Amino acid sequence: MHLDKNLVCADQALLQLGRRLSADGYRFTCVTPATHARNNDRPVADKAHDLRDVFGWSRPFPPALISPDELAQLKRAGLVEDQGELLRSVVRWSSIDNLLLVHSAWPTESRDAVFFGPDSYRFAQLIKDFLQQHPRRVENAVDIGCGSGVAALLIAAAAPHAQVCAVDINPLALRFTAINAALAGVANVSVERSDLLEDIAGMFDLIVANPPYMLDTRQRAYRHGGGALGAELSWRIIEQARERLAVGGTLLLYTGVAIVEGRDFLLEAVRLHLAGPGFSWHYRELDPDVFGEQLLEPGYEQVERIAVVALTLTRIV
Known part of the structure; x- marks a missing residue:
């Protein structure tokens, strides 16, 4: 697979973010879209409080919630969007056995979404x-x-x-x-x-x-x-x-x-x-x-x- 220079840089940033999450012991089990929606409809789920909320539950987060280098890697990868004063990752990270996998954020609405569940x-x-x-x-x-x-x-x-x-x-x-x-x-x-x-x-x-x-x-x-x-x-x-x-x-x-x-x-x-x-x-x-x-x-x-x-x-x- 051949990537242009910009994509290589973005992918390297995303890879480094995955390595950082793995080193920090991050784990998340990905659920069905319906279960995900029910969890995110709860009053306490209006914004993220930890890394699992950010990269698992796809909840908006204040920039100060994650480390500056994690935020920089997410921005370099072009995979963060503004939501007023908050930000939101457009990727999730889920774990299975000893693997950590990046895939599309919830909800998976786009035509090119990469599903995991x-x-x-x-x-x-x-x-x-x-x-x-x-x-x-x-x-x-x-x-x-x-x-x-x-x-x-x-x-x-x-x-x-x-x-x-x-x-x-x-x-x-x-x-x-x-x-x-x-x-x-x-x-x-x-x-x-x-x-x-x-x-x-x-x-x-x-x-x-x-x-x-x-x-x-x-x-x-x-x-x-x-x-x-x-x-x-x-x-x-x-x-x-x-x-x-x-x-x-x-x-x-x-x-x-x-x-x-x-x-x-x-x-x-x-x-x-x-x-x-x-x-x-x-x-x-x-x-x-x-x-x-x-x-x-x-x-x-x-x-x-x-x-x-x-x-x-x-x-x-």
Whole structure:
């Protein structure tokens, strides 16, 4: 990934801020947007009182609340905005295991927002469980729609001999992934712009993806899955992965599905199109009911619930 000089300076400032927060023991668990809103609606949450309020809860803060060098780094990165006499960071920092990751501030309204949240934690656990249960050596891996880069970083740390590619169509996601990789100290992650797998070459023995799976009227890249009920992107990933898995290679797909009258249409498509020799697969529901507030949105009038599912697809010949 190539950055112009101004971006390099900004990214270095953001990296230094991450190192300072890490050294100070900063930790924050990122919650759903609805939970975040409820926390920030409380009377005591009108402004920040500590670093977690500033960089986790995205609350306005008085300049004196953070150290002068932290404020200078935030300004050098161009990621602070004025709110009257207060300031507000336009990035958040969230933690998972020993990683600290920069991503977009709440609320994630912009079209190029980089999302991190409960899905990221569940996706990370899926990857960790797979790597522990399948000791096969990973040589070439790719994280499709990398976002903050959490999946790529976990794979790279677990398999330091592997070449791990993090791809996304969102330039901001690529920036943040590169910064997060530098902060984590992993050297075997490359960051590339690609629409799924279309713009990169090679075969892979591990493909992971946590794609958007909602219908979003604003079609924000981090949220909009396309198709009738948000499953189009997930199916495109399955189709492309089938062509790019090496023998013995696996696709780990973490996604959400809209359940209508008890039917999981993604599962029905998997059963229909993945039957026969060549591949083995396992499909399971990880959480039966997430993002219930989405059912109030246009297009969801017939949807009973949104479930989180995991597909493990392995090429056997």
